[in-house]
Amino acid sequence: MKVYDIVIIGGGPIGLNCALEAEKAGLSYLIIEKGTIVNSLYNYPLYMTFFSTADKLEIADIPFISTAPKPGRREALEYYQGIARQRKININLYEEVLEISKTEKFAVKTTKNSYLAKNVLIATGFYDIPNLMEVKGENLPKVRHYYSEPYPYANQKVAVIGSSNSAVDAALETYRKGAQVTMIIRHAEISKSVKYWVKPDIINRITEGSIKAFFNAEVLEITPQTIIFKDENQQVHEIENDFVLAMTGYLPNFEFLKDSGIELQDECLKPLYDETTMESNVSGLYLAGVVCGGKDTHLWFIENSRIHAEIIVKNIVAKNSQE
Structure with missing residues (x-):
């Protein structure tokens, strides 16, 4: 040999x-x-x-x-x-x-x-x-740890988990194809590593309310029809959800x-x-x-x-x- x-x-x-x-x-x-x-x-x-x-x-x-x-x-x-x-x-x-x-x-x-x-x-x-969140429901078919393009998420209620480049790109692209986007972010702000020409875009979309964002938040559970999380005030939210894009690294x-x-x-x-x-x-x-x-x-x-x-x-x- x-x-x-x-x-x-x-x-x-x-x-x-x-x-x-x-x-x-x-x-x-x-x-x-x-x-x-x-x-x-x-x-x-x-x-x-x-x-x-x-x-x-x-x-x-x-x-x-x-x-x-x-x-x-x-x-x-x-x-x-x-x-x-x-x-x-x-x-x-x-x-x-x-x-x-x-x-x-x-x-x-x-x-x-x-x-x-x-x-x-x-x-x-x-x-x-994938860096798993280790929460109940993470193995449901609607949960994706990889994102390729926005078209499957048109007119859907999408939760994007994370605040890095992949999460920001997914949030912006799916929003622009008609998705109702909610970002759930465990940190206090959008990641400092996000591409400098993209960061103002996501901040502006959040500020104007086109994309909802919860900072210092934590996902608690994912169900077939909803996602459950708590915000920075420890208030628990359960919102309707079709897809979860878990961009957690x-x-x-x-x-x-x-x-x-x-x-x-x-x-x-x-x-x-x-x-x-x-x-x-x-x-x-x-x-x-x-x-x-x-x-x-x-x-x-x-x-x-x-x-x-x-x-x-x-x-x-x-x-x-x-x-």
């Missing part, structure tokens, strides 16, 4: 960047991705616009040409999938990694095959597991990290790794991208974690030269 220098788990922008960096260094590699190329971006809302400009999303010094100041989801898909095609990146799609074990080398078991590697790099992102697969031998620290479950090499507490097992932040998924994004690829490959090459 072939032994790869690196098996990369995750075919997102950071995983692709790691592959290109490995290729540049003459290292053999394989990306294993459980969905399509840049699968998380594919599952983003259809009309999403990035906060970053195109140049901040570039990998491997390959220009990202955008017709708008801020590129959207479709342009990003064209860019990253185009790189994978043009550079003939070695990637297996729709193949999920089930287990990583290590003796002398790493054994990577997937839904389709098994592979051997000298090093493994986890760049799986955080978009796979997403989490890395912590069980997978733990099963791979990676130690998780403090209440944020931040993986243990050396920031100078990106190597975890397991020798030869590296982390890259947003997965490095644990529950704090806003620490790392494409713009500031592109450098991880160079750091990791440099460390692997240095170790190889000492053997």
Whole structure:
């Protein structure tokens, strides 16, 4: 069986960047991705616009040409999938990694095959597991933790949970397609991370009453016909409701990290790794991208974690030269 220098788990922008960096260094590699190329971006809302400009999303010094100041989801898909095609990146799609074990080398078991590697790099992102509210009724069919487009919610009573970019986009888009929108926000204000050109829009819609908003609020229960929550004065409300868009964030697969031998620290479950090499507490097992932040998924994004690829490959090459 072939032994790869690196098996990369995750075919997102950071995983692709790691592959290109490995290729540049003459290292053999394989990306294993459980969905399509840049699968998380594919599952983003259809009309999403990035906060970053195109140049901040570039990998491997390959220009990202955008017709708008801020590129959207479709342009990003064209860019990253185009790189994978043009550079003939070695990637297996729709193949999920089930287990990583290590003796002398790493054994990577997937839904389709098994592979051997000298090093493994986890760049799986955080978009796979919703951050659940843990309330009664959260498993009802009307509750959605992913939002793609506003059209299914036309003329419906929609509760949007959260105040980050995804929640604000969902609230504004569904409102403009005729939904009656109520935002239930557990903080005292709209998140500071909301895109600066969108924030005035949501604040104005709330101020004028087009979108109702309850701050310092908490969802208590979801029923087939209603949603029950308490406001900042501890007053309980029960309002008619057709759909709940629970934009409460997403989490890395912590069980997978733990099963791979990676130690998780403090209440944020931040993986243990050396920031100078990106190597975890397991020798030869590296982390890259947003997965490095644990529950704090806003620490790392494409713009500031592109450098991880160079750091990791440099460390692997240095170790190889000492053997």
